[in-house]
Amino acid sequence: MADTSTVSSYPSTLPRPGGEQAALEAVWASPRSWRIVTDVNNTVIGGFYVGTAMLFFLLAGTLALLIRLQLAVPSNTFLSQETYNQIFTMHGTVMMFLFAVPVVEAMGILLLPQMLGARDQPFPRLGAFAFWAYLVGGLVFFSTLFFDLAPSGGWFMYPPLTSSRFSPNIGADFWLLGIGFIEISAIAGAIEIIVGVLRTRAPGMTLDRMPMFAWTMLIFAGMIVFAFPAIILATILLELERAFGWPFFIAAKGGDALLWQHLFWFFGHPDVYIIFLPAAGMVSMIIPTMAGTPLVGYRLVVVALIATGFFSFGLWVHHMFTTGIPALSLSFFSAASMAVSLPSGIQVFAWIATIASGRLRWTTPSLFILGFLFIFTLGGLTGVMVAMVPFDWQVHDTYFVVAHFHYVLVGGMVFPLFAAFHYWAPAFSRRALSERLGKWTFWLMFGGFNIAFFPMHLTGLMGMPRRVYTYPAVMEWGVLNMVSTMGAFLFAAGIALFLIDLARNLRPDASNTAGNIWNGGTLEWVHNRVYGARSIPIVTSADPLWEQPHLARDVDAGRYYLPGSITGRRETLVTSPIEAAPQYLLRLPGPGWTPFLAAIFTAAFFMLLTVKAVTPALISGVLAVAMLVVWMWDSDPKPLEPVDIGGGIKLTTYASGSLSHSWWAMIVLLLVTGSLYLAYVFSYLYLWTVSPQFWPKPETLAPVASAVLSAFLLVSGSAILVVAGRVLPRRSRSGHAFELLTGLAAAMLLAALIAEVSAQSQAGQRPATDIHGALVFTAAFLQGQMALPILVMAGFVIGRSLGGRLGLERRVIFDNFSLLYHYTIGQSLLGLLLVHGFPRLAG
Amino acid sequence: MSAAFEGIRPLGDLLRLFIAPAIWFAHLGAVYAAEALICAGPPRSHGDTMSWIVFLFTAAALMCLVILTVRTLRPGDRVPPPSGQTSAWFRRITLLLAVLSGSGVIWTALPTAFLPVCSSAP
Structure with a gap:
């Protein structure tokens, strides 16, 4: 740990040696043209990751529009029943597995190193592998739709509908192996994030000074660690049943279809919070900046985040209220479902109090945040309604539930995400996004969303079931469905406008950004390049740029730790998990083919296995392992003599x-x-x-x-x-x-x-x-x-x-x-x- | 080698933060599992057995939370070892989580007093 004398000696006023920054930039230079696929740096990979996740958002959104077109009028024949089943299955699956979780993970990989004062993630090649695996796996999975091979059993894939007896084609296998594979990629990202947040923070950034987004990403990643294995096991069991007849879900042989629901929802319910918490972290970063005041109740918000993370694991049965589980068991989970509203409420009140205690600027990010508060609160209220068992029995599997979870997920995640895009764009682009277009985008999305989804509460209460591909006119759901369809297209118009805004204004540039136009207080707003900040600062508060007025200038002048490359390689500081005391200098790997190739071969292994091409699959598996071995061979470099990172602190280059x-x-x-x-x-x-x-x-x-x-x-x-x-x-x-x-x-x-x-x-x-x-x-x-x-x-x-x-x-x-x-x-x-x-x- | 290597027990300190909500989760899992096992067995006087089990599990969970609270408050056992400010912050977070988790434990157990055991929903 840097002692007091060291801290007081910083920032250093000594001139930096000539060529130091040029050498640093040379070490961190990204490969050019098509060789960019070999890059492992978080800025590049994070950018790719966000872009890919948004591509899947657009694809799944297009499927949603097809669904709405089909349901716009009664007895419609625009889509056949089987096509409709494939489309709604792919819409849910792609939104949940290929957009919602990856996009927040991507935002973490992109933002966290800069926000924490690190040069990169601690395992850059693992991050690159996770991204390429996700991209390849996701594209192959989505393309099944064009070959009539897409799954059609719903995004939750309940057996016995998805058993080999009732779903004999390989669509379900694509889901099981494809999603299982993509989950592995998510877990790889989660490991990266946990170790990154705990071990690569800037000196002095104790846990109580950590940006709220980092807190939420830490809890997000921790939840992935405990939630995703349940769905991975479920997919293994169902695939073993489908491929080899192991009867886990066949009642005649002692299996039970409800086991799938238990495993699926043990993952599925926390997944809602896995998606929501990082978005809440973004909100907790944006509101203080826009209101010009620190977040009210930082400590309480941390408590609320931890409690939400744990409570969310005790709610899975509330998706199973109609399955015949004993009433007392239901009541345990009903109680837990109501209890989770308490920590969620703490966060909402902290945000409202922060807005009230400052002066909110009416910018595009602010509008999206206010839209989030409105929509998410409504989704939370209907959540308390469906947490009550008798009410849930009435509306289970109706459009009321569709309305509820879209209010929670779109309100709780998509609106904060769009706020985040507008808010952080200047940190990565030469130009900020347009305020005028942004406000239009917001109003189209906000209006479109409510017009699309509010009527679904009513159609649900009128008895319209989910997943039906059409309905007779006599049910009188036609008008409300038409309104929903119009709203969906309005929402899509908002997204289209956002894309125009991106095309006109987004100019990604790692070294020449628009800068801190919002006057944000956290480290991602110092002048960051592909390697993060020029030097790694000492942090003394939760909003260092507000509390340390000259910090940005001094960091950029190289007056803090590690202003150059000491060992001639990419490096970052490893610090202690609680106090963020410098512990050792981590030498990071540079660009290389192995993560990319390992991901390609791993994806090929899973996909070839799905189409029963066993020999090519095994060859791909062996090649994937070979790539991993090559990748690992030059990791764990030889220890060097202790090095001076600045301020008289000597650190070892190795720790065990x-x-x-x-x-x-x-x-x-x-x-x-x-x-x-x-x-x-x-x-x-x-x-x-x-x-x-x-x-x-x-x-x-x-x-x-x-x-x-x-x-x-x-x-x-x-x-x-x-x-x-x-x-x-x-x-x-x-x-x-x-x-x-x-x-x-x-x-x-x-x-x-x-x-x-x-x-x-x-x-x-x-x-x-x-x-x-x-x-x-x-x-x-x-x-x-x-x-x-x-x-x-x-x-x-x-x-x-x-x-x-x-x-x-x-x-x-x-x-x-x-x-x-x-x-x-x-x-x-x-x-x-x-x-x-x-x-x-x-x- | 810097002084930063001295006196670090990071994983344990970090985990201490999560003990209280983990107790809540363990309690929920235990009462749910108890009901599942009791209802899977031969029909007996389920109600009394279940009430006692829930009572015992709840008392145990609350006792654990009280012990955690006392240990957190006790001078000389500050959570965690580093600087005073961070230590105080950790202590407050741990206590708040203990209170929240205790409320959660009681709230989750409450239905046992009102609902029959092993009866399916209509």
Whole structure:
């Protein structure tokens, strides 16, 4: 941590050496022309990311207009029933999975480094990989619509409608594998964001001085870590059922279609807040600037954000009020659904109080924020209505619910997003967007939205069900539907005007921007370039540009930390997670082909698997792994002597253990895999409560001895790896003991898996016979899913050791491998306990 | 190497912030799971069993929140170790979350007093 004397010695008044800035710019220069696809810098990737997400918004919006055209008049034949089903499924899926979550993640990748005073994200190649995977996967998925291969079971894909019996074509498989793949990309982005927010803030930017957008992105990413694994497991289970007949959702064999709903909504409900919270963060940044006063109740807003994040995980059953769940269970979730309005209300009141305590400027961002407050509050009120069980029974699956969630999602996310575009455009473009066109855009969108969606409350109350492709005139829904359609086109006109504004005024330029035209108080408003600010400042308040009047000038003159490139590579500071004290200098990778190619091959693997082209899929998978190995080979560079980052502070260029930023990333990854496994344990226990008669008698189970053997192999493997870790420092004196022990540990894990599968097979368990067999083999499948990367990583660790890239001082990769390995052992032991122990206990 | 390496226990300090809402979630999950398991078993006097279970889980959750509050308020166990200002800020956040989570625990458990156990919605 920079001590007081260091802080008081900054900003430095010493002149900067000649050529320092030119060298910095050379190190961070982006590749030209088509080689731009090799760039990994957050400004470039973030820009691509936002643009791609907006492309999907336009595509899904076009589908919405087709839906509205079809419903404009009764008994319409504009679209056939099957086409309509595909279109509304794709509209919901693309909006939720390819626009809403990615666009906020993209805004985070674009804005956070600048806002936090970092030069880039901590894992630039991971960010690039996440983007390319999303782009390729998203485009392939969307293109299924043009080949009549799109899914048609709704964005929620409920079985049994989506089972192979009722949806025999591969549209559902595209959804399951495509969306599962895109979720992996979202998780990669979330890991990047968590580590970035916690470990790369400017010195002095303690958690209580962190910009509110960074807080919301931290909670957003944390929620992704715990919510998305549930949908990933659900897609695995449904795909296993569709491809191999494992009967997770088939009642006749002990499965239960409601399991899908539990898993889907355990992801789906938090997803609403995953989308909303970053938008709330944008609002919390824009309102103080526009009102010219700090955010009222910063502390309370942080409390509200954390509480909302947690409460949102306790609401999933409120999407299942009509499924026959016991009334008392419903009431638990009804209560939780009402409780979440409390923290949401705190935020709304904090924003209103901030507006009231300052003088709001009537700019385009302000208008969008006020529109957001109006629409989102209405959506929140109808949310409290549908949280009440009796009311929900009346309006469930009607257009009232369609109106409600569009008020929440469009009001709560799209309006703040458009405010954000207008607000932050000057930070990335030579020109700001037009105020005149912006105001027209707002009024068209605001008017169009309310004209389109308010009547849906009424059509819903009149009984119009969701997802019907047409309706008879006698129902008298025609007039209201026509009004909704007109509103939708008005809204689209607003979007079109926004595009014109972008074409006329947006001139992205990393080094020559319009600047701080709104007088914002946070660090993204200092003069940022592709590498962020010229020097990394010391932050002493939540609004540093307001509290430290000369900060922007001094930062730009290179008077703070890291004004040049010390090691001749891209660099940023890694700071402590709470106090943001400088800890070490992180050397970042530059442009390269591997993230792009790895994403292409990974996407090809999933898509080829969908069309049952197994051999090409496997080749693509192997190539993807090869790209990852090449990518990782030159990571973890050799430690250098401590370097002077300025102000007399010397930092090491290397850290291991819990100091290392990659250790934090591995912990987050383990939380993801742990969440996925807990979702499996929940599924196992849930299905037992539904169909206990399918659980075999203890005497017919696989023998206990087999479980003991597997456990022995697992624990032995763990112990062997611990010994390998102790041998590592003495590697040069102990021959190849380290490599042998690491290989042996990996082999033990594989042997335990083979022993378990073999024992279950010999006991007569078959995955397609009944639900118990399916669950037993799913445990093995999940263990195999962990064992495979461990085998690859073990080979990688051995290779690095033999290549002299691993040792006492340079052991981060081994430490991370060990974390993953020991976690997998723990997970496997839990699986053995569940699969062998639970039936004996329950039987 | 800088002084920044000294006295850092970051992950634990950070997690402490999330204990109170995690207790709320654990309580919700526990009472929901308890009802699911009770209703899956043979029909008995579900009502009494469920009421006791909810009472015990609620008392346990509230006790955990009280312990968290006391530990946060107790001098000498400041949350977390760094500078005074950040420490005070963390303490207030932790306390506010504990109050909010405690209210949530009681609010979630309340329906047990009014509704029959295992009866399906009409």
